[in-house]
Amino acid sequence: MELDSHGVEQRVATGALPGWEAVEEHVAAAHARSRTHTDGAVADYIPILAEVDPELFGVCVAEVDGEVHEAGDADVPFSIQSISKAFVYALVCEQLGHDLVRERIGVNNTGLAFNSVVAIELNDGHPMNPMVNAGAIATTALMPGDSPEEQWEAVRNGLSRFAGRALDVDQVVYASEAATNQRNRAIARLLESYGRIELDPLAVVDVYTRQCALLVTARDLAIMGATLADGGVNPVTGEQVVSPEVCRDTLAVMASTGLYERSGEWLFEIGLPGKSGVAGGIVTIAPGKGGIGVFSPRLDPAGNSVRGQRATAYLSRALGLNIFASAEHTVSSRIGRNRNQGETR
Numbered sequence: 001m002e003l004d005s006h007g008v009e010q011r012v013a014t015g016a017l018p019g020w021e022a023v024e025e026h027v028a029a030a031h032a033r034s035r036t037h038t039d040g041a042v043a044d045y046i047p048i049l050a051e052v053d054p055e056l057f058g059v060c061v062a063e064v065d066g067e068v069h070e071a072g073d074a075d076v077p078f079s080i081q082s083i084s085k086a087f088v089y090a091l092v093c094e095q096l097g098h099d100l101v102r103e104r105i106g107v108n109n110t111g112l113a114f115n116s117v118v119a120i121e122l123n124d125g126h127p128m129n130p131m132v133n134a135g136a137i138a139t140t141a142l143m144p145g146d147s148p149e150e151q152w153e154a155v156r157n158g159l160s161r162f163a164g165r166a167l168d169v170d171q172v173v174y175a176s177e178a179a180t181n182q183r184n185r186a187i188a189r190l191l192e193s194y195g196r197i198e199l200d201p202l203a204v205v206d207v208y209t210r211q212c213a214l215l216v217t218a219r220d221l222a223i224m225g226a227t228l229a230d231g232g233v234n235p236v237t238g239e240q241v242v243s244p245e246v247c248r249d250t251l252a253v254m255a256s257t258g259l260y261e262r263s264g265e266w267l268f269e270i271g272l273p274g275k276s277g278v279a280g281g282i283v284t285i286a287p288g289k290g291g292i293g294v295f296s297p298r299l300d301p302a303g304n305s306v307r308g309q310r311a312t313a314y315l316s317r318a319l320g321l322n323i324f325a326s327a328e329h330t331v332s333s334r335i336g337r338n339r340n341q342g343e344t345r
């Protein structure tokens, strides 16, 4: 057994998914039960996103053994948007380590919108966490590489390793956002003014904008999530993408901040780390079990897919994924322990 950085033997306890058939049935049910919901509106602050078919809806679960279950439009590509933040964060943590990233980026929820400028001002110029735009732009700035081009390649390669296939940019989405992202450029300039970005802030925003325009499917998201659920090993390719410690740290930040100002409600209803994007994707991770990828473009006011949240909530309950849920102790759960064996309630 390995010692962690505190010299403690690491133990991990997560439980298991139900059998293959049950997961298959519940993925189909999650899709069927949520598809009739038409609440919410597609994002339009990035002009091209408003042109999507709002009825698209895909659900996918990837298990840590590599099994994949799909329903609906699980193979329709869309731009990853803010979901990229979680994976770029993991790559930066892998390079720079837990302490430096905690100090530079932070791990606390802002309680404010993902593109809040006020959050930066309220916190003395600190970007607060990697899942809001300020922290994500500061995180992208920490990617390895001697030029924006090298940093971009590191982002694209890293996210592709999580997905287990080469991801490409949607050039139309990139151009649409690059022409209208004055707010992100302002955020980067503000961070620069506080000494929080050492590179050319506009070049960093450009890498960040390309990162957000990478095309993924619900299936890709499920596999990317399953990699974070599997100690950093992509369960389809078998590649170790990041370390187990980096997965643990990334999931902690996703749990507290992944759904922006609605992260508390998300944790209350679903009880798992997740990350949403404004194109309508959400990735959710059940540690030790698998990843869930969902896609449907209509969003709630915080920018989270409405159907995606419903489908994920159903799967969390039906597959027993909520990390806060427990059942009463029974004698069988004591087998293998030395003390108090045979004690019953």
Ligand code: GLN
Binding pocket: 080, 081, 082, 083, 114, 115, 133, 177, 184, 209, 212, 276, 277, 278, 279, 303
């Ligand atoms: N590219 C988008 C932005 O920076 C991502 C936002 C999101 O998905 N919430 O505004």
